[in-house]
Amino acid sequence: MIQRTEKQVICASCDIACQLIAKVEDGRVVRVRSSRKKSQRENICIKGIYAPQNFASPHRLLHPLRRVGERGSGQWEQVSWDVAMGEIAERLGKVIDRYGPEAWAVATSQWNTSVDHGLGRRLMNLVGSPNWISGVALCAGNTAAINRMTYGWFPQPDYAATRCIALFGHNPKKHSWTPVYNRIMAARARGAKLIVLDPRRSEMAERADIWLPLNVGTDAAMAMGWVRTIVEEGLYDADFVRDWTVGFTDLKQRLEEYPLERVSAITGVPTEQIRAAARMYAIETPGVIPWTPITDQQINSTSAIRLHCILRALTGNLDVQGGETLQGFNRIAISESEIELHEALSQSQRDKQLGSDRWPAFTYRGTAALEEPTERVWGLPYANLIGGSYMAVPGAVFEAMADGNPYPVKALISLGNNTLLGFTNMARIEAALRNLDLLVVHEHIKTPTAQLADFILPGDTWLERPLLYDTMTWASAYAISDKASEPAGECRSVFDFWCDLARRMGHADSFPWGSIEEFYDWRLQPSGLDWASFSDKFRVHAARPEYRKYERTGFATPSGKVELASSMLADLGFDPLPYYREPPAHPEGFPLTLFMGVRDDGFFQTAHRHVPELRRMHPEPKTFLNAQTAERFDLGEGDWVAISTPEGTMHAIVEIRTDMPDGLVRVPHGWWKPETAEGPALSGARAHSDGNVTLDDEAWRDREQGIPHLKGIPCRIVGTEAPALAMQQPHHA
Ligand SMILES: Nc1nc2c(c(=O)[nH]1)N[C@H]1C(S)=C(S)[C@@H](COP(=O)(O)OP(=O)(O)OC[C@H]3O[C@@H](n4cnc5c(=O)[nH]c(N)nc54)[C@H](O)[C@@H]3O)O[C@H]1N2
Numbered sequence: 242m243i244q245r246t247e248k249q250v251i252c253a254s255c256d257i258a259c260q261l262i263a264k265v266e267d268g269r270v271v272r273v274r275s276s277r278k279k280s281q282r283e284n285i286c287i288k289g290i291y292a293p294q295n296f297a298s299p300h301r302l303l304h305p306l307r308r309v310g311e312r313g314s315g316q317w318e319q320v321s322w323d324v325a326m327g328e329i330a331e332r333l334g335k336v337i338d339r340y341g342p343e344a345w346a347v348a349t350s351q352w353n354t355s356v357d358h359g360l361g362r363r364l365m366n367l368v369g370s371p372n373w374i375s376g377v378a379l380c381a382g383n384t385a386a387i388n389r390m391t392y393g394w395f396p397q398p399d400y401a402a403t404r405c406i407a408l409f410g411h412n413p414k415k416h417s418w419t420p421v422y423n424r425i426m427a428a429r430a431r432g433a434k435l436i437v438l439d440p441r442r443s444e445m446a447e448r449a450d451i452w453l454p455l456n457v458g459t460d461a462a463m464a465m466g467w468v469r470t471i472v473e474e475g476l477y478d479a480d481f482v483r484d485w486t487v488g489f490t491d492l493k494q495r496l497e498e499y500p501l502e503r504v505s506a507i508t509g510v511p512t513e514q515i516r517a518a519a520r521m522y523a524i525e526t527p528g529v530i531p532w533t534p535i536t537d538q539q540i541n542s543t544s545a546i547r548l549h550c551i552l553r554a555l556t557g558n559l560d561v562q563g564g565e566t567l568q569g570f571n572r573i574a575i576s577e578s579e580i581e582l583h584e585a586l587s588q589s590q591r592d593k594q595l596g597s598d599r600w601p602a603f604t605y606r607g608t609a610a611l612e613e614p615t616e617r618v619w620g621l622p623y624a625n626l627i628g629g630s631y632m633a634v635p636g637a638v639f640e641a642m643a644d645g646n647p648y649p650v651k652a653l654i655s656l657g658n659n660t661l662l663g664f665t666n667m668a669r670i671e672a673a674l675r676n677l678d679l680l681v682v683h684e685h686i687k688t689p690t691a692q693l694a695d696f697i698l699p700g701d702t703w704l705e706r707p708l709l710y711d712t713m714t715w716a717s718a719y720a721i722s723d724k725a726s727e728p729a730g731e732c733r734s735v736f737d738f739w740c741d742l743a744r745r746m747g748h749a750d751s752f753p754w755g756s757i758e759e760f761y762d763w764r765l766q767p768s769g770l771d772w773a774s775f776s777d778k779f780r781v782h783a784a785r786p787e788y789r790k791y792e793r794t795g796f797a798t799p800s801g802k803v804e805l806a807s808s809m810l811a812d813l814g815f816d817p818l819p820y821y822r823e824p825p826a827h828p829e830g831f832p833l834t835l836f837m838g839v840r841d842d843g844f845f846q847t848a849h850r851h852v853p854e855l856r857r858m859h860p861e862p863k864t865f866l867n868a869q870t871a872e873r874f875d876l877g878e879g880d881w882v883a884i885s886t887p888e889g890t891m892h893a894i895v896e897i898r899t900d901m902p903d904g905l906v907r908v909p910h911g912w913w914k915p916e917t918a919e920g921p922a923l924s925g926a927r928a929h930s931d932g933n934v935t936l937d938d939e940a941w942r943d944r945e946q947g948i949p950h951l952k953g954i955p956c957r958i959v960g961t962e963a964p965a966l967a968m969q970q971p972h973h974a
């Protein structure tokens with residue numbers, strides 16, 4: 242007889258954590274479905290649905306592999322975990338002895354931030370390395386750090402009670418961050434207003450009350466225009482501004498530099514439309530400006546993010562029902578910020594954090610002034626929201642690896658992060674990875690990054706491990722995911738990896754847990770329950786909402802107020818007020834402009850291209866062009882094109898789209914072809930990854946964070962042949 246059970250799980254096939262049900266037969270997950278009742282919109286997308294197929298793929302890594310040939314030559318041998326971990330610890334020890342602990346870097350990912358539980362940073366801090374990087378430097382983590390600078394926490398939009406939603410580019414869909422899409426649709430059905438800013442007539446723009454088709458990369462100027470309108474027309478909350486902000490007079494002065502005619506000239510949107518949108522947002526309160534990755538990836542990111550913060554504050558939308566709630570820690574469990582043991586890292590090692598001299602905003606140096614206020618308001622000195630505080634600057638870490646500048650970085654452990662494709666300037670990242678003494682990759686499949694490794698370690702999946710999910714320390718909630726099946730082959734968790742490595746490096750005392758359940762027992766001590774009883778009692782534990790907490794505690798900033806003019810930026814030597822800076826002029830021969838983005842429904846970031854059911858939805862990478870643009874370059878639907886920037890070239894297929902404005906080129910993120918051969922082509926990454934065309938020289942980076950500009954890069958396109966890629970059989974190691 243077949244044994245059938247159901248387990249309640251949290252999906253980690255993207256980073257939005259849908260609660261799903263896994264149907265298990267004889268210990269194997271045969272299906273996952275939404276945990277919602279039929280009457281409600283279902284929080285599940287195509288990537289979640291095909292998770293069982295994904296994890297049973299012949300591409301899945303089942304055993305540790307050690308490189309035998311030249312780096313990147315595709316020759317591997319299977320080794321035991323004990324051999325792999327023993328050698329990794331030894332070689333890492335040698336790097337640290339020879340070059341210092343700062344020569345060891347770790348790269349991790351968006352979803353992994355909630356799977357790693359802060360243990361990677363714990364070990365790094367004990368060993369003495371500040372050089373931790375993550376995809377969150379380009380997505381939400383950096384926003385969280387800038388929000389903290391302005392009012393001390395990263396708010397959550399209260400979609401359930403809001404009257405107005407303003408999306409700066411953000412475009413959730415049925416298969417892209419499904420729960421956010423569903424919440425926006427529910428708010429619309431209740432009558433909430435929707436304002437969308439997008440150069441493209443996106444799915445959300447189609448539904449909007451007001452759509453502002455702004456020029457790509459001009460969000461900071463647009464937000465400045467909103468602030469100007471709101472201040473000029475007296476639409477702000479004067480009591481809140483008087484009692485709870487600093488820098489209003491300075492801000493007003495700065496606004497003088499941005500008459501709406503100037504904003505209109507920069508953004509390409511008529512002044513009356515800018516005013517209408519600003520008025521709608523200010524009048525239809527409570528309103529929300531949900532976090533958006535679009536402003537995380539621009540040359541003016543810090544200013545754009547700060548302007549969102551300023552808009553929320555001026556309109557009285559901070560920490561109110563239907564607005565943007567500042568939630569703080571849920572003290573029912575030991576938080577990841579505590580687990581990370583930042584206090585263990587000495588000042589002299591913090592000072593070595595790569596990039597913190599030039600681009601300090603989210604580094605130890607840039608966030609040091611928040612320790613005291615964070616403790617005062619939230620009870621703990623370190624609040625690593627989304628893992629986005631206390632990071633090194635990724636570009637600076639790759640520079641150190643490639644050139645030894647300002648000092649060598651010789652070992653990288655990359656966990657669930659396709660490092661080679663997940664940042665900008667892939668050529669430099671490749672040079673960096675090739676120059677390492679030790680590259681360890683913990684993965685599901687042999688990604689282009691893994692192909693360059695010394696060791697590839699097979700990772701378990703979200704169906705194969707239990708999880709105490711802490712919402713990336715953003716909302717004040719914990720949620721539980723059951724283990725639905727045993728790990729495939731010899732796959733192991735990130736938790737096991739860190740505990741094993743820590744013991745081999747002499748830090749057993751700080752990693753005393755025999756299993757993840759024991760670790761959760763320890764974390765849950767403040768609740769008075771152990772893991773088993775906690776997960777029986779709660780599927781989700783959320784602290785009770787309390788609004789306007791600042792009236793009791795002040796804001797967690799140096800002044801205790803919302804810093805419209807930032808004392809922290811001023812102290813770091815930057816402009817304390819937001820501004821708009823023009824990107825460098827297009828070099829000759831690059832008449833078009835590209836942006837990276839519009840997520841493919843079937844894939845999360847660089848993943849999932851090995852899953853046939855998903856790949857059928859998008860067999861090839863596609864660039865979107867408007868019909869006139871295509872005609873000008875003599876291109877038609879389905880043609881292959883080479884897209885070139887001053888950095889390099891990538892290849893994609895043309896899709897002619899009426900939603901695109903003339904002159905703008907959409908480039909998809911993260912393409913490679915797992916079915917094609919490793920070796921020099923890196924399974925198609927050289928031909929197709931957007932990392933080939935992204936610029937990262939200083940002129941194209943945000944001043945305060947060092948984040949590269951992905952929304953508005955000069956480019957040209959030419960018709961070409963399909964790139965020839967040799968096929969590869971899936972390995973069965
Ligand atoms: N050039 C460029 N860079 C970007 C972006 C861009 O548009 N262009 N986008 C940015 C954004 S928005 C984000 S969120 C980040 C995302 O950055 P990441 O979250 O790091 O995403 P990926 O680079 O796709 O790497 C995820 C990898 O984790 C593996 N994986 C998935 N689940 C598990 C698991 O349970 N265990 C293990 N061991 N591995 C697992 C997958 O196979 C995949 O290879 O990238 C950012 N970087």
Ligand SMILES: Nc1nc2c(c(=O)[nH]1)N[C@H]1C(S)=C(S)[C@@H](COP(=O)(O)OP(=O)(O)OC[C@H]3O[C@@H](n4cnc5c(=O)[nH]c(N)nc54)[C@H](O)[C@@H]3O)O[C@H]1N2
Nearest residue numbers: 410411412417441443457458534838839840842845846952
């Ligand atoms: N299926 C699927 N879903 C995903 C992901 C995935 O990889 N696949 N990734 C998840 C992650 S980590 C993220 S960060 C989100 C990203 O998802 P979104 O936030 O929706 O981002 P994109 O889809 O890249 O682009 C959204 C819109 O931004 C517009 N845009 C481009 N440049 C600009 C600009 O300069 N200004 C403005 N205002 N708009 C601009 C584009 O035209 C597009 O319509 O998706 C999440 N959901």
Ligand code: SF4
Nearest residue numbers: 252255258259286289
């Ligand atoms: S949106 Fe899809 S991939 Fe993301 S958590 Fe939900 S089901 Fe999983």
Ligand SMILES: [Mo]
Nearest residue numbers: 351379380534
């Ligand atoms: Mo993201």
